[in-house]
Amino acid sequence: MSIHIVAEPDSVAEAVLLPGDPLRAQHVAQTFLSDAVRYNEIRGMYGYTGYWNGHRVSVQGTGMGMPSFSIYATELIQEYGAKRLVRIGTCGSLLPQLHLKDILIAQAAHSDGGMNRSRFGWSYEFAPVATFGLLEKAWRIARRLNLPAVVGSVFTSDQFYDEKGEEKARMAASLGAMAVDMETCELYTIAAIKQVEALTIMTVSDSLVTGENVPSEERQVTFDSMVELALHTLFNE
Numbered sequence: 001m002s003i004h005i006v007a008e009p010d011s012v013a014e015a016v017l018l019p020g021d022p023l024r025a026q027h028v029a030q031t032f033l034s035d036a037v038r039y040n041e042i043r044g045m046y047g048y049t050g051y052w053n054g055h056r057v058s059v060q061g062t063g064m065g066m067p068s069f070s071i072y073a074t075e076l077i078q079e080y081g082a083k084r085l086v087r088i089g090t091c092g093s094l095l096p097q098l099h100l101k102d103i104l105i106a107q108a109a110h111s112d113g114g115m116n117r118s119r120f121g122w123s124y125e126f127a128p129v130a131t132f133g134l135l136e137k138a139w140r141i142a143r144r145l146n147l148p149a150v151v152g153s154v155f156t157s158d159q160f161y162d163e164k165g166e167e168k169a170r171m172a173a174s175l176g177a178m179a180v181d182m183e184t185c186e187l188y189t190i191a192a193i194k195q196v197e198a199l200t201i202m203t204v205s206d207s208l209v210t211g212e213n214v215p216s217e218e219r220q221v222t223f224d225s226m227v228e229l230a231l232h233t234l235f236n237e
């Protein structure tokens with residue numbers, strides 16, 4: 001039992017999927033897992049454990065933004081023994097060549113966030129990167145499944161509504177970031193600190209270049225192919 005996840009100590013699998021939205025966690029459990037049991041409902045932040053192709057796997061909502069994400073990831077690792085964490089989320093494209101519904105496998109994260117300054121101080125610049133083993137598997141499996149996936153960096157921002165958003169998006173894109181999200185930097189940092197494996201896979205839900213976004217009725221289909229990719233990646237199948 002931990003503060004935000006109230007469950008038995010062995011409730012969570014070593015392999016965990018992390019959507020921001022707890023209702024997505026519920027959808028994943030209902031659609032992809034067999035014998036799924038809901039182990040957490042504190043704050044409505046649902047977590048489930050079940051089986052996919054015979055492998056034990058959990059799916060836990062995290063909320064939005066690095067501070068919320070950090071709470072759930074830390075408790076999953078520290079209190080419940082999670083060892084392989086794959087964030088499944090959405091991102092906003094920063095480049096014309098990254099299209100709506102494409103899948104971005106995040107290799108590294110830029111950030112304007114405050115958490116790593118607070119952790120490491122001003123004189124140490126930590127480089128938040130994916131676990132190469134998971135990254136390589138995701139890339140290989142995405143090609144096998146014929147998914148529109150690319151590998152690149154993401155800009156993890158603290159603010160969705162940002163007075164300097166356009167300026168930051170331009171700078172991030174000029175430095176090679178392909179998209180913006182609000183969690184990946186923290187996932188890769190915690191994974192390094194706790195020495196576990198981590199990867200972010202995201203579908204492009206909107207474009208900061210064109211202002212377009214994926215209509216909600218189409219989001220489910222793209223989300224589901226990303227979940228397939230994440231599950232195959234976690235178990236190298």
Ligand code: HPA
Nearest residue numbers: 090091092180181182205
């Ligand atoms: N900004 C930050 N996070 C996001 C976005 C965005 O435009 N789209 C999806 N996640």
